Amino acid sequence: MSGDIDESAQAIERKYGIAVEYETGDAAIPELWRNPPANGTAEPMTKANLCRYLPVLAHELDKYPADVIRQNLATVYLLNSLGFFGVQYGGTSLDHSIYLTGGNTVEGYDDSYFATLFHHEMSSIFFRNYDFPTEEWNSVNPGRHVYAKSDRQILQAITDGEDDGGDESLYSEGFLSKYGYSTLENDFNLYAEMAFTHPRQLRQLAEKYPRIRKKSELLRKFYTGISRDFHLDY
Structure with missing residues (x-):
């Protein structure tokens, strides 16, 4: 072994x-x-x-x-x-x-958990290393939404969003789960992991929810800006 x-x-x-x-x-x-x-x-x-x-x-x-x-x-x-x-x-x-x-x-x-985790963390490295379209991403969110700012708020938001899937109200606001409420980076992480592990699901959500479509387009633009050799199948 x-x-x-x-x-x-x-x-x-x-x-x-x-x-x-x-x-x-x-x-x-x-x-x-x-x-x-x-x-x-x-x-x-x-x-x-x-x-x-x-x-x-x-x-x-x-x-x-x-x-x-x-x-x-x-x-x-x-x-x-x-x-x-x-x-x-x-x-x-x-x-x-x-x-x-x-x-x-x-x-x-399971294997899906591990794959999702890898893409989640890899996207955080890209988030730090490249020019992420922060203003454009924020402009997609509902006007009333503000990401958590303090370490305590972030930790609480992450805890509240654990093991939480999306629903109609979240999707309509452009979030894939409550976890995405916590920080812009975590919001982006969720999109990245879904793009690489469940592209069909992301495509279906993007077809139905305009805010998810806009964030998906920003994600694609960000990754292809890193390298044209990225092929995101959604």
Whole structure:
């Protein structure tokens, strides 16, 4: 099993020039995040789950131009758990690194979950590294909507939006779930993950809801502005 894991990770590393780290726990977290008040913690992913998720990671990476990955991503950390401020995180990103967690299928961690998480965090790196159309995106939202600003408001908005799907009222306002209410970046993350993992669903929503259509168009413009080799199938 260990040999297969190493070979799968090395194949990804050779193709994209990135590091795939899967044997580190707390050491994966920068010291600043390990200290109070964040008190970051992490556990390495189990071998059984590494065997499941490494092929998923390779498949999802193939949806990106290789040169874009090389320019923007340095390290992928594969973890069993990740926590900050006493809250468990599915994943996060810092600079040119992303941190992804994955558990057992019986716990709800299926391949779709992991794929979605990867695109979510990858989109955050792009959000930081490129000129995102913030004003245009904000102009699509209802006039009364204001994203959360303080760390406390953001954390509360994220908590309120966990495991929450969309509904007619959210869709009509241009949001895919309550989680998207929290920050503009999180709103964009949801669109990015759906574009790469459930493009048909995003296309159907865009056909029905004008605000979702406008944000989908902005997302496509943003990604093709990064590279013309992006092919978003929605």
